Amino acid sequence: MTIIERLRQYKDLKPHKVALIVDDTQYTYGELYDAILSIDLDDTSGIVHLTQVKETLKNKVLLIQSQSFLEQLVQWLGALYRCYIPMVCHNEMDSEYIDELAHIIADEGVLPLTDFGVLTSGTTGRPKPLWRKEESWREFFDIQNNIFHINEDTKIFLQGSFSFTGVSNMVVAVLWAGGTIVTTSSLRPTRWIELLERYEVDHIYALPTKLRLLVRHCKCKLSAINYIIAGSQVLDRHLMEQLQQLCPNMEFILYYGASELNYITYCTGKEWLDREGTVGRPFPTVRIKADDGVIYVTTKYHIEGISDTYTVNDCGYIDTEGYLMFTGRQGDVVNKGGYKISIPSMETYLQSIDGVSEVAIIDIIDDVKGEDFVAYMVLEDNVLVADVMETIRHHRPSIEWPKSIYPIPMLPLTECSKVDKRKLKEWYNKG
Numbered sequence: 001m002t003i004i005e006r007l008r009q010y011k012d013l014k015p016h017k018v019a020l021i022v023d024d025t026q027y028t029y030g031e032l033y034d035a036i037l038s039i040d041l042d043d044t045s046g047i048v049h050l051t052q053v054k055e056t057l058k059n060k061v062l063l064i065q066s067q068s069f070l071e072q073l074v075q076w077l078g079a080l081y082r083c084y085i086p087m088v089c090h091n092e093m094d095s096e097y098i099d100e101l102a103h104i105i106a107d108e109g110v111l112p113l114t115d116f117g118v119l120t121s122g123t124t125g126r127p128k129p130l131w132r133k134e135e136s137w138r139e140f141f142d143i144q145n146n147i148f149h150i151n152e153d154t155k156i157f158l159q160g161s162f163s164f165t166g167v168s169n170m171v172v173a174v175l176w177a178g179g180t181i182v183t184t185s186s187l188r189p190t191r192w193i194e195l196l197e198r199y200e201v202d203h204i205y206a207l208p209t210k211l212r213l214l215v216r217h218c219k220c221k222l223s224a225i226n227y228i229i230a231g232s233q234v235l236d237r238h239l240m241e242q243l244q245q246l247c248p249n250m251e252f253i254l255y256y257g258a259s260e261l262n263y264i265t266y267c268t269g270k271e272w273l274d275r276e277g278t279v280g281r282p283f284p285t286v287r288i289k290a291d292d293g294v295i296y297v298t299t300k301y302h303i304e305g306i307s308d309t310y311t312v313n314d315c316g317y318i319d320t321e322g323y324l325m326f327t328g329r330q331g332d333v334v335n336k337g338g339y340k341i342s343i344p345s346m347e348t349y350l351q352s353i354d355g356v357s358e359v360a361i362i363d364i365i366d367d368v369k370g371e372d373f374v375a376y377m378v379l380e381d382n383v384l385v386a387d388v389m390e391t392i393r394h395h396r397p398s399i400e401w402p403k404s405i406y407p408i409p410m411l412p413l414t415e416c417s418k419v420d421k422r423k424l425k426e427w428y429n430k431g
Helices: 003-013 029-038 069-081 095-108 141-148 165-177 189-198 208-217 237-246 269-274 343-351 385-395 421-430
Strands: 018-022 025-028 047-049 060-064 085-088 116-119 129-132 155-157 180-183 203-205 227-230 251-258 262-268 278-282 287-291 294-298 314-318 324-329 333-336 339-342 356-366 370-379 405-407
Touching: 003 029, 003 069, 003 165, 018 029, 018 069, 025 029, 029 069, 047 095, 060 069, 060 095, 069 085, 069 116, 095 129, 141 165, 141 262, 155 189, 165 180, 165 203, 189 208, 208 227, 208 237, 208 356, 237 251, 237 269, 251 269, 251 278, 262 269, 269 278, 287 314, 324 343, 333 356, 339 343, 343 356, 343 370, 356 421, 370 385, 370 421, 385 405
Parallel strands: 018 180, 060 085, 085 116, 155 180, 155 203, 203 227, 227 251, 333 370, 370 405
Antiparallel strands: 018 025, 047 060, 116 129, 251 262, 262 278, 278 324, 287 294, 294 314, 314 324, 333 339, 356 370
């Protein structure tokens, strides 16, 4: 059964069930399916005509440029229904790059058997197109939904553009299960809290950056939350403890995945607390190995054009109990006068210091040592940079001390809720 066939089944069996809540507007499964059928994609700009696509009848890519979550979702599903190849553009992409992307796709075409395209997050460069068969997501939905406890009774809150694979995959998986998605375009945590309480949300899907904002602004218990699902960014014990106090009935689930490979590993909050630094054990049907510190993943649920065993150049090792310990990406290291410092490991340490709410490290050029690093920190009330630096000097060798610490009220985030280190480097270079 395809995604569209599944939605048509829900339209027939439970047309009045709420599928989507965007701020205070509700859309039922019947309304969502009718919108998919009624949308006129021929009037939508961004259609890329392909000269030829081997092994498929599809000859049009639809670059979806709307910044409305609802329009992104409906146009994406409508394109699948009409046998176009949809790809949602990131909101921050300018028209010049979208035109460039369209020319690249028209010239190079897409890979055989492609059903839709996704874009990389662009955190280390310009977003690049990746191509997928629908079944590379669809056939994994039941597996991931079982791990994440998602079913027809689920009400899940998430915030972000449909263009990012983590968001789009989760949204379509919840619709596949017959659940309800609650979302907003607002970046205000107080608005998130209003929606969580009003609609009695039981799941939250968010990266740790947004979870930190949530605990900072929420002044009440969120007792209805049963599960918090978070992607693999820097966690710390203090955040886990804060979340447990805020949501006393929740189970925390951390996952590690990649746009190229889908979900890879997962663990519960308790497992993470027992072995900090882990991103868990493999999802069913997925296999992992570490070769010379590089993680290799074997799965059939990957993008087109790569082998079943593949690496995205993430680094780590597997402990004696089969848990993957993540140490960062290849090259995510500062070579300080020949002494190599892992940026993810240093960020994890700095995050653990009392009074440090959030932290991000950027590497810099140093005339003497070749490379060095500075840290941007969000500090709790009454905590001074001098206090943090004193703690570092007592617990780390001098070669591992940051050149400078810059206190800021909030870390800048990209659209996909990751720390915008390019912005931090701009700030640093401007002095």
